[in-house]
């Protein structure tokens with residue numbers, strides 16, 4: 001028995017690297033009364049058998065920053081705690097063995113430059129000079145990140161735990177959590193085998209056991225355990241302690257030095273779950289049985305790269321289960337289901353690399369209620385209804401594991417666990433040649449193949465222009481010249497109802513939403529730093545009722561943000577009505593002509609202007625029509641009870657085809673909105689960007705004396721020069737492919753990177769958006785007076801800068 005306290009301000013469950021790091025950072029922040037509970041011994045779950053590579057570059061700047069924080073922490077932790085960590089900055093090599101991979105690596109080098117991370121491109125021979133044991137016959141090129149490294153997972157965790165204790169955190173080993181007590185939607189206590197511990201906040205960092213702990217509290221943590229195998233050799237002649245880590249993704253393998261020998265592991269294309277449910281609770285310092293047959297293809301690939309592997313003995317073979325997630329990103333943040341329960345789990349084989357930074361970020365989230373910066377790619381609120389089914393989670397996670405080292409193609413879609421959520425129009429769209437993508441389990445048409453012309457609705461991935469380029473161009477042109485119909489049924493839709501709905505929404509929304517019934521307002525919702533948390537439309541349907549429409553992927557996030565910011569005591573209830581309504585979006589100069597033949601209602605501009613929401617009867621269907629656009633054309637979002645969706649679709653297509661109506665998909669939306677300069681949350685805007693730096697100050701009610709969340713921060717920003725400003729860029733060479741993360745140079749100096757990239761078929765140019773930075777202040781003049789270049793895959797190309805929309809800057813089309 002341990003002397004377990006009966007209460008603690010914060011309880012952390014799990015003594016692996018992430019739990020220890022959260023404890024360390026809470027201690028460092030001076031937070032007192034923190035208790036870490038570990039069921040076995042510290043690190044005994046999966047931390048102890050991790051391979052310990054520490055790479056930093058990710059596709060997100062902020063996640064890269066998080067991993068960079070890990071490196072900086074590991075640099076100093078041994079001196080700070082007196083505990084050896086095994087950390088060394090021996091650098092990381094990455095090989096490319098075919099031209100497309102070489103393009104990927106060169107684009108990664110540009111991404112690294114954009115994010116301020118050192119990464120050098122090497123010839124095969126230069127790579128071999130750093131890693132003399134490898135064969136380079138098939139190597140096209142390589143990249144070297146000198147600040148990457150490796151660490152001893154157990155030792156670094158022990159150092160974090162020691163540091164946490166030194167800062168006052170209590171750590172108890174041998175304590176099992178049996179239940180979690182939730183009262184009034186908040187965590188109240190954990191029940192352990194040694195008594196109950198009351199707490200204000202709970203942090204679940206229990207590795208692969210996190211899903212089960214979450215379930216005790218009604219919190220969904222979608223991760224599963226996958227078997228991961230690697231081997232450790234006897235000493236290999238020629239292997240030195242300074243040997244860099246090596247990733248050989250075309251052979252699906254990684255390498256690192258260990259006590260004069262080599263560690264070699266890999267990501268099998270046919271991964272195997274640790275298929276037990278529930279997971280055993282006494283699995284401490286244990287491994288699974290080796291499966292050499294399963295590892296054989298990885299071994300063959302490895303021998304081809306490092307023949308010396310065949311000449312030394314294998315010291316140990318490891319098959320350790322580790323937690324993986326359906327999208328390959330880890331899980332951080334406050335659970336949307338229960339207040340004050342936080343999660344740090346699902347680290348997908350990069351827990352050791354992420355541990356330092358993830359612990360820092362989660363500690364801040366727990367202590368201050370918000371993360372230090374935007375962590376959307378790993379935010380627990382990115383999950384949706386599809387992520388609640390264990391079978392689906394398993395299927396998709398196995399796909400993600402198998403793709404750990406495969407090419408990360410632009411526009412790549414997952415193929416497993418589909419179809420799951422289907423619009424009523426799915427079969428019709430499929431018959432019309434839809435190439436579907438998927439978001440939160442929803443099937444969504446990305447583009448339409450011309451079946452009569454023999455086109456096949458399948459993506460063919462490359463880093464160049466992909467096979468759908470022409471098809472999307474057709475849809476784009478139809479939107480600008482005639483009309484298109486998008487099925488956007490997957491939109492997340494909420495109703496906010498109650499006596500205080502207006503007051504609550506006025507507090508949460510940055511734009512003025514206190515409008516008469518029948519008005520639609522586009523608004524952001526800001527955090528107290530003035531950053532954009534939500535970007536959506538609200539339509540007032542009654543004095544006490546608003547209809548909120550936001551992006552498919554933001555369903556959980558935006559619902560949680562709105563619900564948790566309704567001031568206490570106000571009568572305003574939020575409900576998710578996504579599944580009740582299909583959304584057909586009719587856009588283009590012929591939209592009114594098409595619609596007017598199907599309704600007796602007056603839809604003239606005078607009767608139904610832009611920014612209004614009206615009920616319409618269309619072809620017998622009761623429709624809520626929203627006069628709004630995300631593509632820069634005249635049009636309506638038609639929200640209709642799902643059972644009417646097919647009837648509405650048939651009527652629109654029949655009336656529209658003679659006028660040039662086409663079906664169109666999400667890739668056309670992207671192209672159209674880039675031309676029109678509409679921002680996308682998660683790309684150009686997010687919690688780190690205020691409306692002012694995003695060039696959207698006109699949507700903030702600063703001129704009205706209405707208090708709103710984030711107002712003070714925006715007022716303070718408005719009084720100072722802006723540190724950066726969002727601009728559009730087009731390249732002079734129209735054949736270039738912009739994908740996002742390309743580096744922006746102004747007068748030869750690096751000033752930012754593209755948050756998004758695509759192509760505008762009307763302007764006939766590649767388009768990208770990115771922030772131009774200058775600590776001394778940025779204004780329109782500063783942006784417009786520079787000479788710009790964009791770096792793409794290591795080469796610089798001249799570019800033009802724009803602050804106004806490239807298409808219809810006056811907005812005359814949408815107000816037609």
Ligand SMILES: NCCCC(=O)O
Pocket residue numbers: 050051052053054055247254265349350
């Ligand atoms: N746990 C293995 C990590 C491999 C990698 O960092 O690529």
